[in-house]
Amino acid sequence: MEETTLSASDAALPVTPSEPAPGSSAAEDRDLVARAQNGDTRAFDDLVRKYTPKLYGMVYNMTSNREDTADLLQEVFAKAYRSLSRFLGKSSFYTWIYSIAVNMTLNHIKKRGRHMKVSLDDVDTGIENDPDFIAVTTAKTGVGREVNIHELQKRLNEAMMKLSEDHRTVVTLYDIQGLQHAEISKILGVSEGTVRSRLFYAHRQLQSYLDDFVK
Amino acid sequence: MQDDEFEAIRKLMRLKRHETPGEGFTEDFLREFHRRQREAGQRQTGLDRFLQILGDKFEAFLNPKWGFAAAAAVIALVAVFLNGFDSAAPIPPQAAPSVVKIEDAKKKADSKNELKNKPSGVAIPVNQETNR
Numbered sequence: 001m002e003e004t005t006l007s008a009s010d011a012a013l014p015v016t017p018s019e020p021a022p023g024s025s026a027a028e029d030r031d032l033v034a035r036a037q038n039g040d041t042r043a044f045d046d047l048v049r050k051y052t053p054k055l056y057g058m059v060y061n062m063t064s065n066r067e068d069t070a071d072l073l074q075e076v077f078a079k080a081y082r083s084l085s086r087f088l089g090k091s092s093f094y095t096w097i098y099s100i101a102v103n104m105t106l107n108h109i110k111k112r113g114r115h116m117k118v119s120l121d122d123v124d125t126g127i128e129n130d131p132d133f134i135a136v137t138t139a140k141t142g143v144g145r146e147v148n149i150h151e152l153q154k155r156l157n158e159a160m161m162k163l164s165e166d167h168r169t170v171v172t173l174y175d176i177q178g179l180q181h182a183e184i185s186k187i188l189g190v191s192e193g194t195v196r197s198r199l200f201y202a203h204r205q206l207q208s209y210l211d212d213f214v215k
Numbered sequence: 216m217q218d219d220e221f222e223a224i225r226k227l228m229r230l231k232r233h234e235t236p237g238e239g240f241t242e243d244f245l246r247e248f249h250r251r252q253r254e255a256g257q258r259q260t261g262l263d264r265f266l267q268i269l270g271d272k273f274e275a276f277l278n279p280k281w282g283f284a285a286a287a288a289v290i291a292l293v294a295v296f297l298n299g300f301d302s303a304a305p306i307p308p309q310a311a312p313s314v315v316k317i318e319d320a321k322k323k324a325d326s327k328n329e330l331k332n333k334p335s336g337v338a339i340p341v342n343q344e345t346n347r
Contacts, residue, residue, distance in 0.1 A: 045245060052241045061231055070236075070244065077248055078255070079271060120234065127233040132226040156231055175228040203221035206228065214223040 029093040037084055044084070047093070048077055054177065055101045061172040062105045062165075064157045065119045072108055076101045091186065098187045102169060109165050118161065123153055136213055152213070159209040167202035170195055 029050075035043035055076060060069040080097050087096055109116065127133050127149060137147045160168055169188065173179045174195075185192045207214060 048245050048248060049241055052244055056236060056240070056244075057232070057234075060234065060236075066236060070247075073244070074248060074251055078251065081252070082267065083271060121236055122234070124233050124235050127230060130230065130233065132229050133233075135223075135226055136230070152230070153234065156227065160228075160231075171228055175225050176231045200221075203224050206224050207221065210224065210227060213227055 026092055026094070030089065033084070033087065033089070033093050037087075044081060047097075051094075051097055052077075055097065058098070058101055058172055058177055059105050060121060061160065061176050062109065062168055063116065064161055065117055066121050067119055068108070072105060073101070076104055079104070095183065095186050099189075102173075102187055106165055106169070116161070118157060120153060120157060123149055147213075155210060155213070159206050162209060163202055163205060167198055167205065170198045171202045171206070174199055 029047070032043045032047050032050075036047065052073065056069060056073055059072050059076075060066065063069055063072070076097070080100055083100075087093070133147075136152070160171065163171065170184060173184045173187065174181070179187075181192045181195050184195045188195070
């Protein structure tokens with residue numbers, strides 16, 4: 001696994017009220033990784049707990065299949081555990097494990113080809129209070145319109161599955177997971193320009209698939 | 216500018232954050248991870264571990280750019296190999312020096328008194344017999 005270096009500005013992680021500030025998170029990871037490398041299995045467990053929600057989201061949005069996601073994520077952490085002794089800390093653990101997860105997911109998708117089955121997760125009830133959902137359900141005239149959540153979920157997943165793997169990856173990492181262009185370029189091993197142009201094309205495609213929701 | 220143009224679609228895609236595997240997933244996941252690690256540890260021989268590490272390393276070649284590089288390397292090797300075969304093809308007799316058997320060389324040398332000071336066992340190409 002090729003390691004990359006991140007500058008302090010590149011290491012900006014999406015900050016929400018429930019997430020710790022980036023600096024403390026990176027320091028915490030360094031400590032956990034060092035302990036895990038010295039044989040402390042509970043430290044690796046803490047890394048699994050910390051990264052499972054984010055990595056689950058990434059893999060799920062790439063595959064739209066909850067069963068495949070759980071299996072694939074098991075393989076990601078198994079590989080990370082086997083390879084941990086070779087992790088030198090030149091990049092953040094976050095970038096490293098994301099790279100592993102993205103590569104394994106893309107390989108899985110390539111192997112499955114056209115035989116990808118869709119199997120969707122539940123949608124949490126918080127969506128009804130999400131400003132973005134409210135924006136979708138409110139037309140420009142201010143008049144509310146009914147949007148079936150499950151129908152919306154189905155349409156969003158179908159639209160994602162129509163994208164190529166490369167375009168689906170950048171939409172997942174940027175729009176859904178909230179990563180910055182620089183982080184994505186490190187994870188994927190491509191230039192920021194490539195990330196931006198893939199996003200542009202992907203957004204244009206999605207707009208055509210979902211134009212009845214964005215008018 | 217791109218972000219403004221596609222802000223509506225980006226808001227839509229962000230809604231996918233609300234798709235979750237449900238409460239308790241992470242702890243169940245961790246338990247399953249432990250179970251699989253225990254099973255793998257019980258099943259694995261030293262050879263299995265070696266093959267797994269090898270597999271992890273060569274997984275990099277599933278990346279298309281490395282696959283193309285590997286394919287190019289294989290083609291280059293095959294070309295060199297075939298070229299080597301062509302070089303080893305028999306050369307027409309008039310162009311090539313004949314290697315004389317040691318016994319013949321000795322006989323000739325004895326008769327011409329040219330091999331007196333040469334070490335035994337040296338095959339001398341005919342056209343390299345010197346006029347010394």
